[in-house]
Amino acid sequence: MINLTQTTGVHCFVTGAAGFIGSNLVDRLLTLGHRVTGYDNFSTGNEAFLENALQHPCFRLVRGDLLEPDALSAAMAGCDVVLHLAANADVRFGTGHPRRDLEQNTIATWNVLDAMRQRGIGKIAFSSTGSVYGEAQVIPTPEDCPFPVQTSLYGASKVAAEGLIAAYCEGFGFEGFIFRFVSILGERYTHGHVFDFYRQLLQHPDHLSVLGNGSQRKSYLYVQDCVDAVLTAMAAGDGKLTIVNLGTPEYCQVNDSIGWICERLGVAPELRYSGGDRGWVGDNPFIFLDCARMRSMGWAPRRTIRESILRTVDYLAANRWLLDSRR
Amino acid sequence: MINLTQTTGVHCFVTGAAGFIGSNLVDRLLTLGHRVTGYDNFSTGNEAFLENALQHPCFRLVRGDLLEPDALSAAMAGCDVVLHLAANADVRFGTGHPRRDLEQNTIATWNVLDAMRQRGIGKIAFSSTGSVYGEAQVIPTPEDCPFPVQTSLYGASKVAAEGLIAAYCEGFGFEGFIFRFVSILGERYTHGHVFDFYRQLLQHPDHLSVLGNGSQRKSYLYVQDCVDAVLTAMAAGDGKLTIVNLGTPEYCQVNDSIGWICERLGVAPELRYSGGDRGWVGDNPFIFLDCARMRSMGWAPRRTIRESILRTVDYLAANRWLLDSRR
Numbered sequence: 295m296i297n298l299t300q301t302t303g304v305h306c307f308v309t310g311a312a313g314f315i316g317s318n319l320v321d322r323l324l325t326l327g328h329r330v331t332g333y334d335n336f337s338t339g340n341e342a343f344l345e346n347a348l349q350h351p352c353f354r355l356v357r358g359d360l361l362e363p364d365a366l367s368a369a370m371a372g373c374d375v376v377l378h379l380a381a382n383a384d385v386r387f388g389t390g391h392p393r394r395d396l397e398q399n400t401i402a403t404w405n406v407l408d409a410m411r412q413r414g415i416g417k418i419a420f421s422s423t424g425s426v427y428g429e430a431q432v433i434p435t436p437e438d439c440p441f442p443v444q445t446s447l448y449g450a451s452k453v454a455a456e457g458l459i460a461a462y463c464e465g466f467g468f469e470g471f472i473f474r475f476v477s478i479l480g481e482r483y484t485h486g487h488v489f490d491f492y493r494q495l496l497q498h499p500d501h502l503s504v505l506g507n508g509s510q511r512k513s514y515l516y517v518q519d520c521v522d523a524v525l526t527a528m529a530a531g532d533g534k535l536t537i538v539n540l541g542t543p544e545y546c547q548v549n550d551s552i553g554w555i556c557e558r559l560g561v562a563p564e565l566r567y568s569g570g571d572r573g574w575v576g577d578n579p580f581i582f583l584d585c586a587r588m589r590s591m592g593w594a595p596r597r598t599i600r601e602s603i604l605r606t607v608d609y610l611a612a613n614r615w616l617l618d619s620r621r
Numbered sequence: 622m623i624n625l626t627q628t629t630g631v632h633c634f635v636t637g638a639a640g641f642i643g644s645n646l647v648d649r650l651l652t653l654g655h656r657v658t659g660y661d662n663f664s665t666g667n668e669a670f671l672e673n674a675l676q677h678p679c680f681r682l683v684r685g686d687l688l689e690p691d692a693l694s695a696a697m698a699g700c701d702v703v704l705h706l707a708a709n710a711d712v713r714f715g716t717g718h719p720r721r722d723l724e725q726n727t728i729a730t731w732n733v734l735d736a737m738r739q740r741g742i743g744k745i746a747f748s749s750t751g752s753v754y755g756e757a758q759v760i761p762t763p764e765d766c767p768f769p770v771q772t773s774l775y776g777a778s779k780v781a782a783e784g785l786i787a788a789y790c791e792g793f794g795f796e797g798f799i800f801r802f803v804s805i806l807g808e809r810y811t812h813g814h815v816f817d818f819y820r821q822l823l824q825h826p827d828h829l830s831v832l833g834n835g836s837q838r839k840s841y842l843y844v845q846d847c848v849d850a851v852l853t854a855m856a857a858g859d860g861k862l863t864i865v866n867l868g869t870p871e872y873c874q875v876n877d878s879i880g881w882i883c884e885r886l887g888v889a890p891e892l893r894y895s896g897g898d899r900g901w902v903g904d905n906p907f908i909f910l911d912c913a914r915m916r917s918m919g920w921a922p923r924r925t926i927r928e929s930i931l932r933t934v935d936y937l938a939a940n941r942w943l944l945d946s947r948r
Binding site for chain 1: 716731735738764765780781785788862864903
């Protein structure tokens with residue numbers, strides 16, 4: 295265990311520090327009184343997300359790639375714990391770039407682990423995903439559901455990274471924390487269907503293209519609830535490996551989220567569905583995780599899915615520059 | 622499905638063709654009337670195992686490495702199905718060479734899959750391992766046991782490869798066959814505890830060093846039974862992904878196998894145990910797979926574990942040159 299809420303001065307190494315979840319975590323760690331080295335290659339990260347952190351005397355930013363082991367190992371010197379958030383998070387385009395998930399998620403995670411081993415750093419928290427369950431046979435899906443069959447290169451690359459972390463825990467005495475996230479929403483969110491819908495409705499409020507038939511059921515979690523959970527689980531670790539699902543005790547249909555977004559924006563677009571029960575090859579039509587294990591540690595999310603979506607829309611409306619900075 | 626026992630002339634691409642299981646598979650495929658391109662980098666493969674195959678007009682050997690994608694793709698041109706046996710099979714020394722399993726098992730499998738995609742080859746059989754179950758909570762362990770936690774870099778690299786294959790099946794319409802083997806024994810076996818014990822007893826028949834306390838419970842399967850099962854499962858495929866355990870309906874203790882080996886060799890060594898309930902970090906003290914799924918396809922092993930071990934000892938005794946050719 296490593297209690298980051300009740301101690302100060304821990305030197306945290308955060309990969310993907312300029313990303314959506316990473317930058318929120320960096321800000322929280324600095325607020326809690328820790329030193330943070332942020333590592334990012336800015337392939338999708340955004341320096342503006344580190345605006346506050348960069349003013350903070352306990353923050354250091356290293357521009358580097360996880361596929362450059364020497365730079366990574368050098369940057370990690372002197373750190374106490376690694377929070378590994380960097381990833382290709384684009385589950386949808388896996389088949390268009392079949393090597394990207396392997397490199398950025400699996401090989402990159404191995405590089406992180408082995409740099410830690412070389413540097414004598416033995417604690418790692420990792421952002422995995424509910425996608426490792428493939429199309430789960432048990433819903434809500436607990437962490438020990440039946441051995442899953444992967445349905446996406448993204449999920450495959452993350453389950454591979456989980457396996458590497460577990461093997462380093464067993465073989466090298468690491469302590470690991472694996473978080474299987476649902477989709478995360480909130481401030482600095484720049485990626486996913488709420489972003490796509492918002493951008494579309496800004497460009498053409500009269501119609502909205504929707505992948506699938508809109509009845510896909512998905513789960514979401516607010517980013518600050520996610521950060522809370524990460525810190526809570528890390529403080530409760532048993533010294534070996536902790537694997538927890540992170541989500542809300544609810545799910546919604548894509549059509550529900552469309553309704554909330556349109557309500558907030560005051561628009562009533564014609565909905566143009568691409569059809570079928572899923573948005574793309576490897577899309578999972580029903581994601582809902584059993585989060586009893588995480589809740590048993592004393593954590594509960596503070597925001598509902600609806601609130602998370604509305605806050606995300608408000609954030610995007612107040613930060614329209616983001617729409618231009620992303621493809 | 623692809624029925625290799627009732628058709629002929631299928632062009633099979635076998636990776637690890639000069640290895641223990643690979644070379645036995647090559648011989649069988651040639652006997653059944655297929656064309657075989659064998660691919661091997663001879664890092665652990667042995668050209669002598671291909672002595673018969675190299676005389677056969679339907680066999681072609683390509684010396685190449687799976688980490689050289691262009692050579693791999695070129696060699697694969699015109700093949701109909703890939704049987705991917707090449708691997709670092711050394712579960713025991715994973716922590717001494719932590720990148721080897723990642724490269725030779727995970728990245729190599731990705732290279733095989735993507736070469737197949739480029740070449741329009743859509744069928745793959747893969748030698749996975751019961752090690753993907755880590756220390757299974759359910760024994761005998763079925764294919765859909767609870768989501769396992771990896772305990773070795775070897776198991777982690779193989780479960781990662783399984784995930785890649787499953788994702789290629791979903792994303793690119795491949796048909797995949799994943800075989801989770803117990804340890805395989807028989808002709809051309811050159812690796813594992815029977816080999817180690819035999820070599821030790823040849824050098825010093827009066828004593829034998831044993832890792833752990835000798836009560837580890839393990840499962841074994843005879844290599845020809847393994848080849849039978851691979852061909853049977855491939856003929857029964859549903860066009861998508863078939864995952865099957867391969868083993869015998871029995872297990873034995875390491876002490877049992879020591880007894881059989883000593884009986885065969887007529888020696889009575891002093892047993893020197895290193896102690897503890899496992900042989901090394903990541904060793905699994907009890908491996909026993911539920912093979913009901915494979916048996917439901919009409920397959921059953923013909924040899925018991927005892928028979929497999931005795932045949933292996935006889936083979937090693939008749940091929941002592943192998944003891945010198947291996948570290």
